[in-house]
Amino acid sequence: MENVTLHYFPFKGLGEGIRMLLTYGGQKFEDKRIPWEQWPEFKPKTPFGQMPMLQANGKTYSQTLALARFLGRKYGLAGETLDEAFEIDQNMDFFTEIRVKSSTPMFEQDPEIKKKLKENLDKNYIPGALKQLNEIIGKNNGHIANGKLSWGDFVIAGVYDALKNMLFQMPDMDEKFPHIKKLKDNVLSLPKVKEYVATASPKTEM
Numbered sequence: 001m002e003n004v005t006l007h008y009f010p011f012k013g014l015g016e017g018i019r020m021l022l023t024y025g026g027q028k029f030e031d032k033r034i035p036w037e038q039w040p041e042f043k044p045k046t047p048f049g050q051m052p053m054l055q056a057n058g059k060t061y062s063q064t065l066a067l068a069r070f071l072g073r074k075y076g077l078a079g080e081t082l083d084e085a086f087e088i089d090q091n092m093d094f095f096t097e098i099r100v101k102s103s104t105p106m107f108e109q110d111p112e113i114k115k116k117l118k119e120n121l122d123k124n125y126i127p128g129a130l131k132q133l134n135e136i137i138g139k140n141n142g143h144i145a146n147g148k149l150s151w152g153d154f155v156i157a158g159v160y161d162a163l164k165n166m167l168f169q170m171p172d173m174d175e176k177f178p179h180i181k182k183l184k185d186n187v188l189s190l191p192k193v194k195e196y197v198a199t200a201s202p203k204t205e206m
């Protein structure tokens with residue numbers, strides 16, 4: 001691809017998986033990190049008022065999973081059969097559900113309601129959902145599907161720190177769910193990704 005620019009905030013979050021996928025694919029790209037103060041002005045220029053957003057060959061691409069799947073197809077990381085592709089999609093939909101449900105307190109303004117929402121998730125949802133995700137990854141040798149590397153692994157590894165530190169606020173997540181941590185380590189130990197993370201990855205806890 002020519003003239004490739006990735007737009008995201010100056011942290012890892014949903015943008016980091018896409019940065020790592022582009023790096024894995026050997027794709028040169030401009031890693032444009034939009035500061036929060038400039039976001040209101042930039043937001044209307046994105047297709048859905050959100051980032052990550054990729055521009056390449058004069059076209060605009062958005063939505064994290066669609067983007068990651070698109071790059072995954074380019075780089076041979078999207079399954080070799082329809083069934084393999086399905087397993088990645090299925091397990092990534094489950095992962096996304098966990099991420100989205102767990103973020104509901106973040107959007108609540110009332111501090112009392114926010115606290116109650118978080119307590120309810122911590123008690124009734126997050127531990128069970130992470131246990132199931134951890135088991136899925138355990139059965140797949142430290143990957144989200146098919147026992148091998150796929151685009152889904154990059155999305156999860158990229159957003160791992162944000163989940164642990166911000167959404168779940170779970171300092172012992174690595175010990176509690178070691179297979180999820182192993183998935184992150186598997187992606188971060190890929191040689192090109194390792195070099196990218198050491199030199200260009202945003203130095204943030206999320």
Ligand SMILES: N[C@@H](CCC(=O)N[C@@H](CS)C(=O)NCC(=O)O)C(=O)O
Nearest residue numbers: 013014049050051052062063064065
């Ligand atoms: N469904 C979108 C969600 C993207 C999203 O939530 N982006 C956040 C940052 S992680 C964002 O742009 N927030 C700013 C806003 O909504 O104004 C995707 O998967 O890419």
